Amino acid sequence: MRLWPALILIVSLTLTACATPVADGRLRVIATTGPIGDIAQAIGGERVALRTLLGPGIDPHTYVATESDLFALQEARLILYNGLHLEAGLARVFDAINQSNYALAVPVAEAVPAELLLHWEDGDKTYDPHVWHDPLRWRYAVEAARDALITVDPAGSAIYRQRSEQYLAALQALDAELRVLIARIPPERRILVTAHDAFQYFGQAYGFRVEAVQGISTASEASATDIRALTELVVSQRIPAIFVETSVSPRTIEAVQSAARAAGHEVRVGGELFSDSLGDPDGPAGTYFGMMRHNVQTIVAALAPSAANAVQGAAMTSECTIE
Ligand SMILES: [Zn+2]
Incomplete structure (x- = not known):
């Protein structure tokens, strides 16, 4: 109607x-x-x-x-x-x-x-x-x-x-x-890249720089310029993971992932965030509190240094010291 x-x-x-x-x-x-x-x-x-x-x-x-x-x-x-x-x-x-x-x-x-x-x-x-x-x-x-x-x-x-x-x-x-959960992500790794610009309040509250392919409303289409700008950020900052959203098409984030790969940087899709709606009523993100926990757990799992990354980082640091 x-x-x-x-x-x-x-x-x-x-x-x-x-x-x-x-x-x-x-x-x-x-x-x-x-x-x-x-x-x-x-x-x-x-x-x-x-x-x-x-x-x-x-x-x-x-x-x-x-x-x-x-x-x-x-x-x-x-x-x-x-x-x-x-x-x-x-x-x-x-x-x-x-x-x-x-x-x-x-x-x-x-x-x-x-x-x-x-x-x-x-x-x-x-x-x-x-x-x-x-x-x-x-x-x-x-x-x-x-x-x-x-x-x-x-x-x-x-x-x-x-x-x-x-x-x-x-x-x-x-x-x-x-x-407490977010403290596991070092401040310099707190860059949150999502499909549409829904996380600025989250970013301000928890110390993240937030960048999105689309603007605050999904009513505006993402342009090739937006995707290029985001890709440059992801590649230059060596961002390990970017995020799709449950209420937005994953197409634009996948385009950034492909473009970053073409530029020699492998960025993962770190998971699905609930930006503008909750999850299924019976699922873990079916309540406001569950949704917030899911988002933060997903972000922390993707952006916090993993044990493997920490070992790799230490090796790189020691190599640099020897040089
Ligand atoms: Zn929104």
Whole structure:
């Protein structure tokens, strides 16, 4: 369904107000992305009937609402979305919902203070939406989700506050845990090359230089110039591994790998990172915390000096000393 008919549908449906925002006594809540759904489920618990629109492998930048989504949105009392132009194809639907006053649509990542947000490009007024890759910045989204739940369901206020405190404490613990893992990568090896530019907040939090073939949105095509520039970086820095993403085609990263090989440098694909969606619900990356651990474990396994590399490095150092 195209966006324009979708808008007409959502507006007309909300105006008729025939929906039931409560399912089996539970509050109907929609989250757009997996990380937001994780918050909503953890804080809302059995008080909410949650539906997460964007499942594993779905790219939020280019996502357009389906007819089924629109009916679900029409039945919801609360919609939690990322904002900062992440769900670019859904923005007008959320605006229409808020204008209807029938449901509340809240962009949780826009609760992050402006001084903690990164710009899309230097001098640009648009912000990078991939805030969830820094657990400490993501706390603001948790607080925004908690406040939104309290607004639509004040009777659950005490529970929402208690559960959000637990979630915030878990984010702090996750950050500390990830720092221990990342400490295994020497600072000079912390160069993260990915398909699209989703990891700048991660990079700033954990001391990585982050470079990507595509920009912050996957809506823009990668050019031959982008691939050439990335290849030059990979070859000149002797980067051992680069990464594909579950919600982005591996084609561009494979092109960089081939070009680096042609230039005499063998770079591995270090694994698959979850940039913009979680993994299968039953898998290890099916939760926000599991996804973050998977990403960091994958990055550490590929970029930390292995025992073999360490031996090789020591041999090279001794050769240099003899010379
Ligand atoms: Zn993205």
